[in-house]
Amino acid sequence: MAFESNFVTFIGNLTDDPDLRFTQGGAAVASLRVASNRRWTGKDGQQQEETTFLNVNCWRELAENAAESLHKGDRVLVIGRLRVRSYENKDNQTVWVTEIxxxxxxxxxxxxxxxxxxxxxxSSGGGTNNDFAPPPPSDDDVPF
Structure with missing residues (x-):
């Protein structure tokens, strides 16, 4: 197995309740939007602030547990892989999305x-190597 180096940890607050849906194949998928603020003092001595918003997708049991446990405003830690994808919008323009x-x-x-x-x-993890979640369903089974 190759070393996986595309891991990210993101800490922030949920902007909405998790949105739980199911694929045609029955797999649960939850979408979350997480906002993280960074504050610093500029050269002029004034406080500066920048907010980063990231979409997060989770699958199967993790999706169901997140949807049942988490709510808008909750501070969360997300560990996962960055994913960059594109799609065509209504105006036939390519939109690029970075998500976790x-x-x-x-x-x-x-x-x-x-x-x-x-x-x-x-799974309790007893005796099996369940360090990583299985990959999500193919793009044909994604409900968005």
């Missing part, structure tokens, strides 16, 4: 508390 295909999503405990409850049917 999530392997892990967790609530941030910096300014909040969370309780954990296991779901049935999930």
């Amino acid at each position: 295909e999530a392997d892990e999503i967790a609530p941030s405990l910096r300014w909040a508390r969370a309780s954990v409850s296991r779901t049935s049917g999930g």
Whole structure:
């Protein structure tokens, strides 16, 4: 197996509740939008701020758990792979999108508390190598 180097960790707040949908094949997919603010002091001594918005996609059990557990405004940590894709919009213009295909999503405990409850049917990881989620369905099965 080749070394996977396309990993990113992104921390921010959800801009909306997760949007849970299902593909025609029955696979759950959730879309999340995460905003992260960066603040700094400029050369002139004035406070500056920049906000980065990223779309996050997660699949199967992770999608269902995220949709049930997370809400607008929640601070989250997302670990996954950056994905760049393009599509044609209504005006036949090519639109490029950078997003994260999530392997892990967790609530941030910096300014909040969370309780954990296991779901049935999930893998406990005992004896198998489940470090990475299986790849998402083919593009033919994506509901957007």
